[in-house]
Amino acid sequence: MATDDLSALTAAQAAASIGDGFVSAEELVAACLDRIAAIEEAVGAFAHLDAENALAQARACDEWRRSGRPTGPLHGVPVAVKDLIDTADYPTECGSPFLSGRRPRTDATVVSRLRAAGAVIIGKAVTTEFAYYHPGKTRNPRDLERTPGGSSSGSAAAVAAGMVPVAIGTQTNGSIIRPASFCGVFAMKPSHGLVSRAGVLPLSRTLDHVGPFARSIEDLALMLDAMAGYDAQDPDTRPVAARNFRQVAAEEFGLPPRFAFVKTPVWEKADAGARDAFEQLAQELGDDCFAYDLPERYAEAWDAQRAIMATEMAHNLGKLTDQGGDRISSRFRAVIAEGRNVGATQYLAAVALARALRDSLVELFQQECTAIITPAAPGAAPRGLDATGDPAFNTLWTLLGLPAITLPLLADDDGLPIGVQLVGAPGDDARLLRTARALVERLSGAE
Amino acid sequence: MATDDLSALTAAQAAASIGDGFVSAEELVAACLDRIAAIEEAVGAFAHLDAENALAQARACDEWRRSGRPTGPLHGVPVAVKDLIDTADYPTECGSPFLSGRRPRTDATVVSRLRAAGAVIIGKAVTTEFAYYHPGKTRNPRDLERTPGGSSSGSAAAVAAGMVPVAIGTQTNGSIIRPASFCGVFAMKPSHGLVSRAGVLPLSRTLDHVGPFARSIEDLALMLDAMAGYDAQDPDTRPVAARNFRQVAAEEFGLPPRFAFVKTPVWEKADAGARDAFEQLAQELGDDCFAYDLPERYAEAWDAQRAIMATEMAHNLGKLTDQGGDRISSRFRAVIAEGRNVGATQYLAAVALARALRDSLVELFQQECTAIITPAAPGAAPRGLDATGDPAFNTLWTLLGLPAITLPLLADDDGLPIGVQLVGAPGDDARLLRTARALVERLSGAE
Numbered sequence: 032m033a034t035d036d037l038s039a040l041t042a043a044q045a046a047a048s049i050g051d052g053f054v055s056a057e058e059l060v061a062a063c064l065d066r067i068a069a070i071e072e073a074v075g076a077f078a079h080l081d082a083e084n085a086l087a088q089a090r091a092c093d094e095w096r097r098s099g100r101p102t103g104p105l106h107g108v109p110v111a112v113k114d115l116i117d118t119a120d121y122p123t124e125c126g127s128p129f130l131s132g133r134r135p136r137t138d139a140t141v142v143s144r145l146r147a148a149g150a151v152i153i154g155k156a157v158t159t160e161f162a163y164y165h166p167g168k169t170r171n172p173r174d175l176e177r178t179p180g181g182s183s184s185g186s187a188a189a190v191a192a193g194m195v196p197v198a199i200g201t202q203t204n205g206s207i208i209r210p211a212s213f214c215g216v217f218a219m220k221p222s223h224g225l226v227s228r229a230g231v232l233p234l235s236r237t238l239d240h241v242g243p244f245a246r247s248i249e250d251l252a253l254m255l256d257a258m259a260g261y262d263a264q265d266p267d268t269r270p271v272a273a274r275n276f277r278q279v280a281a282e283e284f285g286l287p288p289r290f291a292f293v294k295t296p297v298w299e300k301a302d303a304g305a306r307d308a309f310e311q312l313a314q315e316l317g318d319d320c321f322a323y324d325l326p327e328r329y330a331e332a333w334d335a336q337r338a339i340m341a342t343e344m345a346h347n348l349g350k351l352t353d354q355g356g357d358r359i360s361s362r363f364r365a366v367i368a369e370g371r372n373v374g375a376t377q378y379l380a381a382v383a384l385a386r387a388l389r390d391s392l393v394e395l396f397q398q399e400c401t402a403i404i405t406p407a408a409p410g411a412a413p414r415g416l417d418a419t420g421d422p423a424f425n426t427l428w429t430l431l432g433l434p435a436i437t438l439p440l441l442a443d444d445d446g447l448p449i450g451v452q453l454v455g456a457p458g459d460d461a462r463l464l465r466t467a468r469a470l471v472e473r474l475s476g477a478e
Numbered sequence: 479m480a481t482d483d484l485s486a487l488t489a490a491q492a493a494a495s496i497g498d499g500f501v502s503a504e505e506l507v508a509a510c511l512d513r514i515a516a517i518e519e520a521v522g523a524f525a526h527l528d529a530e531n532a533l534a535q536a537r538a539c540d541e542w543r544r545s546g547r548p549t550g551p552l553h554g555v556p557v558a559v560k561d562l563i564d565t566a567d568y569p570t571e572c573g574s575p576f577l578s579g580r581r582p583r584t585d586a587t588v589v590s591r592l593r594a595a596g597a598v599i600i601g602k603a604v605t606t607e608f609a610y611y612h613p614g615k616t617r618n619p620r621d622l623e624r625t626p627g628g629s630s631s632g633s634a635a636a637v638a639a640g641m642v643p644v645a646i647g648t649q650t651n652g653s654i655i656r657p658a659s660f661c662g663v664f665a666m667k668p669s670h671g672l673v674s675r676a677g678v679l680p681l682s683r684t685l686d687h688v689g690p691f692a693r694s695i696e697d698l699a700l701m702l703d704a705m706a707g708y709d710a711q712d713p714d715t716r717p718v719a720a721r722n723f724r725q726v727a728a729e730e731f732g733l734p735p736r737f738a739f740v741k742t743p744v745w746e747k748a749d750a751g752a753r754d755a756f757e758q759l760a761q762e763l764g765d766d767c768f769a770y771d772l773p774e775r776y777a778e779a780w781d782a783q784r785a786i787m788a789t790e791m792a793h794n795l796g797k798l799t800d801q802g803g804d805r806i807s808s809r810f811r812a813v814i815a816e817g818r819n820v821g822a823t824q825y826l827a828a829v830a831l832a833r834a835l836r837d838s839l840v841e842l843f844q845q846e847c848t849a850i851i852t853p854a855a856p857g858a859a860p861r862g863l864d865a866t867g868d869p870a871f872n873t874l875w876t877l878l879g880l881p882a883i884t885l886p887l888l889a890d891d892d893g894l895p896i897g898v899q900l901v902g903a904p905g906d907d908a909r910l911l912r913t914a915r916a917l918v919e920r921l922s923g924a925e
Contacts, residue, residue, distance in 0.1 A: 338822075346826040371823055375789040376796065378822035383793070 037062035042108045042196040042250040046149075049096070049107040056096075056107025060089035060151055063109050067154075067194045073175055075168035076189040078114040079121045080154035085109065088151040104277075105257055106149030111189045111198035114155040115162050115182075116241070117230040118142055125232050126158040126167050126182075129355035139230025140262045141199065141241050148257035156185030156198055159419060161348060162206055162234060165360040166419050173215055173447055177412040180210030181419030183244070187214040190244045197254055198244040203234045203340060204429055205408075205422025207242045208437045212450025213412035213420060215439040218244045219251045220425075222458050223432030224269060226255075227262035235343035236267065237382060238336065238429055248468045251436065252276040255460065280464035287473075288401035288466045290316055291323035293454075295405060296330040297423040302410035305449055308441045309406055312451065315474075320404065323395065329388060329427065335381035336430040342378045345370025389431040389457060396456035402466045407437035407450030424452065434460040436467045440474055484509035489555045489643040489697040493596075496543070496554040503543075503554025507536035507598055510556045514601075514641045520622055522615035523636035525561040526568045527601035532556065535598040551724075552704055553596030558636045558645035561602040562609050562629075563688070564677040565589055572679050573605040573614050573629075576802035586677025587709045588646065588688050595704035603632030603645055606866060608795060609653055609681060612807040613866050620662055620894055624859040627657030628866030630691070634661040637691045644701055645691040650681045650787060651876055652855075652869025654689045655884045659897025660859035660867060662886040665691045666698045667872075669905050670879030671716060673702075674709035682790035683714065684829060685783065685876055695915045698883065699723040702907065727911035734920075735848035735913045737763055738770035740901075742852060743777040744870040749857035752896055755888045756853055759898065762921075767851065770842065776835060776874065782828035783877040789825045792817025836878040836904060843903035849913045854884035854897030871899065881907040883914045887921055 037059050040048065048054045064082050071077060092107040117123050117135035124130045142152065157167040162182035169184035171177040172192035179188040183200025187210035190198050200207045202220045211218030219242045226241040233239060243254035256277055261270040292313040298306070313320045345367045352359050352367045395403075406424045413420050428435045434457075437450035453470065455463030484506050487495065495501045511529050518524060539554040564570050564582035571577045589599060604614040609629035616631035618624040619639035626635040630647025634657035637645050647654045649667045658665030666689045673688040680686060690701035703724055708717040739760040745753070760767045792814045799806050799814045842850075853871045860867050875882045881904075884897035900917065902910030 342822040342826065345823045346830070349823065371821065373822040374818065375785075375820040375822045375825035376792045376818055378825065379789065379793040 038066040038193050040196060041247045042105065042245065043247070043253055045108050045196055046105055050102065056089040056092035056151065057086060059107055060085050060109050060153065063153060063195055070192055070194070074170055074172050074188050074192050076111070076156055076185040076192065076194060078124060078126070078155045078157045078167070078185065081121065084120055085151055085153045092149060092151065103147060103149030103257070104253060105145065108150050108197065109153040109195050110145055110150045111154055111156040111186055111195045112142060112152055113158050113183050113186050113198070113200040115158045115201055115232045116142060116199065118152055118155065120152070121155045123155065126160045126162070127355070127359070129351070129358040135230070137230065140227040140264060141258050142230065144260065145199070145257050150257070153195055156183070156189055156200070158182050159184060160360050160363055161232065162201055162203060163363050163366060164419060165362055166416060170416060171214055171412050174412065177414050178213065178416055178419050180213035180408070180412060182206040183210050184419065186244050187211050187216060187218065190214070190216045190246060196246060197250055199241060199254070199258070200244060201231060202240045202242060202425070202429060203238045204336065205425030207240070207244070208425045208435055208450065208452060209408050209420055209422050211244055211437045212407035212448065215448030216244055216246060217248060217251055217439065218242060218437050219255065220429065220435045221255060221259065221460050222434045224267040225460060226258045227260070227265040227268050229262050229264035233347045235340050235347070237339050237343060237385070240429065248280060248464060248471060249277065252280040252464045255464070274461040276461050276464055279461035280468050282465060284465070284469055287319050288469050289399070290320040290402055290404040291395060291400035292320050293323050293325060293403045293405045295325060295424065295427060297333070300409045300421060300423045301406055304443045305406055305410040308449060312441065313404070323400070323403070326391070331384060332388060332427045332430050333423070335384045336426045338373050338377055338381040339385070339430070341366050341370035342373045343370070385430045389433065392431065393456065396459070402463055403454040405452050405454065407452035411443040411445070411447035411449055428454050431457070433457055434463045436463060438467055438471055440471065485513040485640050487643060488694045489552065489692065490694070490700055492555050492643055493552055497549065503536040503539035503598065504533060506554055507532050507556050507600065510600060510642055517639055517641070521617055521619050521635050521639050523558070523603055523632040523639065523641060525571060525573070525602045525604045525614070525632065528568060531567055532598055532600045539596060539598065550594060550596030550704070551700060552592065555597050555644065556600035556642050557592055557597045558601055558603040558633055558642045559589060559599055560605050560630050560633050560645070560647040562605045562648055562679045563589060563646065565599055565602065567599070568602045570602065573607045573609070574802070574806070576798070576805040582677070584677065587674040587711060588705050589677065591707065592646070592704055597704070600642055603630070603636055603647070605629050606631060607807050607810055608679065609648055609650060610810050610813060611866060612809055613863060617863060618661055618859050621859065624861050625660065625863055625866050627660035627855070627859060629653035630657050631866065633691050634658050634663060634665065637661070637663045637693060643693060644697055646688060646701070646705070647691060648678060649687045649689060649872070649876060650685045651783065652872030654687070654691070655872045655882055655897065655899060656855050656867055656869050658691055658884045659854035659895065662895030663691055663693060664695060664698055664886065665689060665884050666702065667876065667882045668702060668706065668907050669881045671714040672907060673705045674707070674712040674715050676709050676711035680794045682787050682794070684786050684790060684832070687876065695727060695911060695918060696724065699727040699911045702911070721908040723908050723911055726908035727915055729912060731912065731916055734766050735916050736846070737767040737849055737851040738842060738847035739767050740770050740772060740850045740852045742772060742871065742874060744780070747856045747868060747870045748853055751890045752853055752857040755896060759888065760851070770847070770850070773838070778831055779835060779874045779877050780870070782831045783873045785820050785824055785828040786832070786877070788813050788817035789820045790817070832877045836880065839878065840903065843906070849910055850901040852899050852901065854899035858890040858892070858894035858896055875901050878904070880904055881910045883910060885914055885918055887918070
């Protein structure tokens with residue numbers, strides 16, 4: 032295969048090709064490195080890239096396979112890892128000059144799990160400063176004058192630009208779903224507690240999630256199979272048997288999935304084009320889609336998320352921020368100061384509200400819909416590189432810890448992508464993946 | 479058997495006698511009611527007592543047994559339940575005139591579990607107001623001019639006075655171990671999350687525990703077997719297999735248990751008599767006991783417990799306190815006001831400190847000792863009924879969620895009891911019970 036063809040493969044296709052011996056891991060990784068070399072200067076997706084290290088990992092994969100030993104489902108597949116997530120063989124600077132040169136001694140649990148599945152860690156993808164709003168160098172590959180979104184800017188851009196088939200990022204508010212929407216790729220924020228955060232810079236135990244970026248639903252499932260699982264180092268993970276996400280995602284529904292179209296209390300933040308596109312989409316789904324108005328109490332969710340996020344960030348990163356002084360952005364220092372002013376009962380009320388809102392949605396999923404359908408972002412990626420866009424359409428689902436997927440199914444008049452966000456029942460990530468696949472097939476006319 | 483003999487039986491003896499047909503549940507409960515009738519006016523252990531209801535439960539137990547159906551390990555055994563714990567057939571007023579006449583519709587989970595084991599709920603034992611410091615009517619059966627301790631005042635007094643063989647109470651700071659020490663009975667605060675708090679008035683999710691009072695270690699284990707277990711309504715319980723506490727408690731040690739004598743940073747709060755008694759006890763244990771100084775950081779635990787307790791009480795009971803106005807004691811209103819002034823990051827730092835202190839003790843239990851030995855209270859019960867004594871020797875172990883047992887093994891010069899507190903490794907309640915049994919046998923000269 033030509034280099035361009037190789038770097039365009041999905042992870043599932045690449046793993047199959049390597050497994051069948053049509054291509055080596057080294058060839059695949061070399062093809063991705065070529066693609067990166069050609070466009071990285073324009074896109075700026077990587078904080079740290081070490082071609083020799085990546086090729087060495089790939090050669091070790093090939094040697095392992097030639098020895099006849101069993102290989103994992105991601106054997107030889109290159110993955111970009113958000114620079115907020117620890118890696119033993121690359122620096123992890125969390126987008127902050129204050130952490131310049133920081134080198135963790137060990138991999139984050141999720142990185143270890145990816146390596147155990149055979150993945151090649153090709154490099155560290157750009158994050159905004161500490162996964163908050165201060166942007167990094169990354170540009171949107173769909174239009175270099177626009178933001179890729181954040182905070183997982185590099186992960187979304189690298190997958191969108193064909194540099195890697197898959198990447199991982201984190202979301203505390205809208206940091207996976209929003210950049211994926213802006214860059215036009217698939218991405219998933221799994222249920223809270225499904226993927227370990229051990230070794231990931233902690234912003235907020237209540238809100239932090241780790242999830243995959245990809246160019247297909249199948250790849251999201253393949254990644255989640257490798258990433259998900261109990262970890263004693265993350266007290267929010269649970270020692271329960273993992274689903275086979277890839278298999279469940281591929282299964283057919285007995286009855287077609289039914290969608291609740293939820294505008295949310297921030298609907299007026301969506302631009303006119305996005306609002307029209309979603310109204311049309313809901314119409315197109317006909318009887319399989321119904322409008323659902325969230326009870327009034329849900330309007331409190333945005334303030335609650337803000338109180339929890341600011342408080343827990345101040346708890347986790349306050350000391351570091353004080354030490355960093357003016358090497359920390361003023362916007363970041365402001366949220367730490369904000370968190371320090373939250374009262375403890377206000378914080379506990381916000382946590383209790385999140386639990387109550389999540390519990391009150393369970394019935395909707397049990398009785399009325401397979402998934403919620405709602406915008407992934409207020410519209411296409413905004414122009415400019417000084418800001419990363421508005422996470423308002425992600426806040427509620429992050430606060431509730433529900434699984435969410437964005438699908439690059441819509442576009443604005445300029446052809447820029449707008450993501451369709453599907454939100455599933457708590458803990459039912461497998462069925463959400465299956466629902467997403469069914470929706471993509473339906474809208475692309477496949478059966 | 480004579481009535482006096484019946485009311486003096488332990489729960490294990492009583493259950494065995496009923497099981498063997500030597501005595502009926504009705505006779506046992508009637509004997510306890512007689513004993514209550516004789517001394518309740520002096521002691522004031524009960525907030526609600528309904529002799530007819532108790533006898534009806536007992537007769538139903540007898541009928542059930544006569545029908546040949548299988549019986550539970552507490553079949554026919556009367557239990558007193560702290561009036562902070564919901565019961566469907568008695569009022570639950572939580573020691574507050576503001577909740578006068580409150581009647582829950584359902585039993586707390588722990589009450590359901592006791593009933594399922596065959597127990598007769600004989601009545602509701604006095605609690606201080608909302609399990610905080612404002613005392614109820616209960617007097618110490620060992621000396622009626624002294625406090626029984628609190629907040630589980632009635633539970634401790636009822637068991638000490640021979641009114642019931644067993645009772646249950648709750649502890650958020652020192653509310654099980656301290657009154658048991660003052661009244662001279664056995665009691666246990668199990669590991670955090672072992673016994674469900676669903677249906678118990680919530681003060682503090684982080685600190686609330688439910689535990690048994692009894693007149694033997696065997697009865698504590700018997701009660702814990704019935705009380706412990708996963709409950710989806712209490713998010714801190716875990717779906718793991720329960721131990722057979724009674725069986726494990728009865729097993730012999732291969733090597734004799736080894737005790738770490740921990741004075742804690744509040745040692746100077748103990749009175750001279752208690753300090754002497756503990757120094758002597760440590761000497762008596764010889765090579766099986768060594769002095770252990772907690773690292774300096776443990777001194778912060780008392781402030782941390784205070785911040786967590788006040789905050790979570792304000793979160794859970796703030797609204798009720800506002801509604802109650804002057805029907806709520808000023809001392810209670812003061813802690814709610816205090817909780818409302820705690821900052822969210824101060825609260826999270828306290829929670830993080832608790833976790834760190836608990837984790838840093840694990841090695842001590844794994845490598846050096848079977849249990850910590852330390853005072854259950856600063857000394858014997860203080861004179862007077864206006865206050866319930868100082869929980870300072872309980873605060874640390876409650877904050878850390880470790881299992882703790884008090885044993886009525888020491889006495890002051892007036893013969894008033896002083897409890898010996900044993901503290902075990904997190905989650906190892908079974909071994910702690912076994913250690914307690916071994917210590918009691920050793921000090922009583924049994925082999």
